Amino acid sequence: MSDTDIILVAHGGGEGAEPWVQALAERLPQFRVQSLQGPFDPARVRYAVAWKHPPGSLVGLDNLQAIFSLGAGVDHLVSDPDLPDVPIIRVVDPDLTSRMSEWVLLHVLAHHRQARLYDWHQAEKLWEDDPHQPAAHEVRVGVMGLGVLGSDAARKLDMIGFDVAGWSRTPKVLDTIDTYAGAAELDAFLARTEILVVLLPLTPDTRGILNHALFANLARHSYFGGPILLNAGRGGLQDEAGILEALEDGTLRAATLDVFETEPLPQDSPLWHHPAVTVTPHNAAISSTDAVAAFIAGEIEHLEAGGAPRHGVDRGRAY
Template sequence: MSAAVKNTGKIYFAATGWDPEIWIKAFAKAAPEREIVTEVKAGEEASIDYALVWKQKRGSLANLPNLKVIFSLGAGVDHVFHDDQVPDLPIVRTVSPDLTMRMTEYVVWQVLDHHRLGPQYRAQQLKKIWREDRRQPAANEVNVGIMGLGVLGRDAADKLKHLGFNVSGWSRRPQDVAGVATYHGKDGLSEFLKQVDILVCLLPLTPDTKGILSMSVFGRMKEDGPLGAPILINAGRGGLQNEADIQAALERGLLSAASLDVFETEPLPENSPLWGNPKITITPHAAASSSANALVPEIIRMIRDYERDGTLINLVDREKQY
């Protein structure tokens, strides 16, 4: 057991693009004894023990001599490493039932929408066309393949399996998931892809996965399944996808549709051709938004565990960056 850590310092909220007041109020409710600050003033650098980060400003953590742990406020951690001055300290992924369920809701929503021909019927509604598509397959005729079998991928797989879908999964390393056919590594990717009707990507963004959703993947998928050409759902990271290749795959019929929650550039530029593509469903990185009321109690619990005996869970491997 590790030694206890003395509680002496403040918590630094270093997140860009978020309303800090929501988080300050959540901390005041969950742990009124903790002081949280949104900026570190000159002379106060030594008072910071913990940092909560989301796309923190470059170098904002570099000169905090007593900083002990960095907590990522999102499911992924690639945003942390965009700062090349991140100190060599433990980085913790914030995992909570709320965040997991939000992602599962998104994945199930998009899978069911495509499975039940939602885009087709919405297009018919705009043209006032009343026509039932009698080719609607049953769930057990459709294979949903999930890339990424961490906490989020496993939970989504479980829910989809209970809805009757055939579920398979692919990861970099071997994984064992009850009721799910699993594949791993470069050798297992082709076998995984050739059976997938709906491809769900929940991979972390690392140097090895950057741009993985490209023509090299789309070209290895089955050409004609129960829903036609395969469907892509990416709720992982924008850096996982090659958007030009997605467009090309849709044009060539290698993909029949796509649901994208994340993008190479965010917000998605107004001049992006993705906006106007009727085969693409766009959501604004909203699949699993971090909720202060849900995450703050988890963070406080982890801080207290750490201060009691040095325990830290959900640690990030800095070399693998997940």
């Protein structure tokens, strides 16, 4: 067995480790890159690259320097009670950020310009216009979560002309965008929001936060006939029974969901065929393997040159 230092790819998702092994090996030839499945000397593992890894699978890597998440979220890592005590580094990649903002803009605009209604009109051969269609500046969009992804989405919504505000756990400043922070300002943020875009991390404090009680605090009077929810953060943020209840009793007008409590979304979930729900398969911010591998390679080279970890995760906050 080679005594070359190892980058270990611990991938438990559907696509498997092999594309990541190949992409990282091309960029970091000084390392041996391999998956958990192959034989390796644990003492040679310097870096781990993980996505939904089997809990406990990174135990015993005594020379591990850092763990990279293969996505913007890190809840799959911090939920492992046996995770080694080394820096966790999350992906901060312009490609991933842009793709998330594309998804947000697409679905905010689809609700704003009533795309599903006009799809139905076309199917029924109805030539009907709505003379009361509001302009973007008349629609209040709230972005919940102002990290890299949320801030970018908020700025791009603002550029289109929507009346945008943001909420985050701690105070953030965004030029031209009103911001709210903490539990004390959450209700005020919700009360002015007609379309709620959620890009929060999943933490003990945010688990289940998207529930009927929260939806009841959203702006009640809007052109749409009720508030609209878009969630591309994490499935654990949402109470899906609460979403369905809110849709049925009018507390919510519609929902577009990219993430779910159980993934893939079970075949018997009523969300699949609900007339007010749009489902996308957790692909809002799917980034290219090449782009993410290039980011990770650059961060490893930075660490190897003696640099301090960048884009590190606070384990206590889980982001």
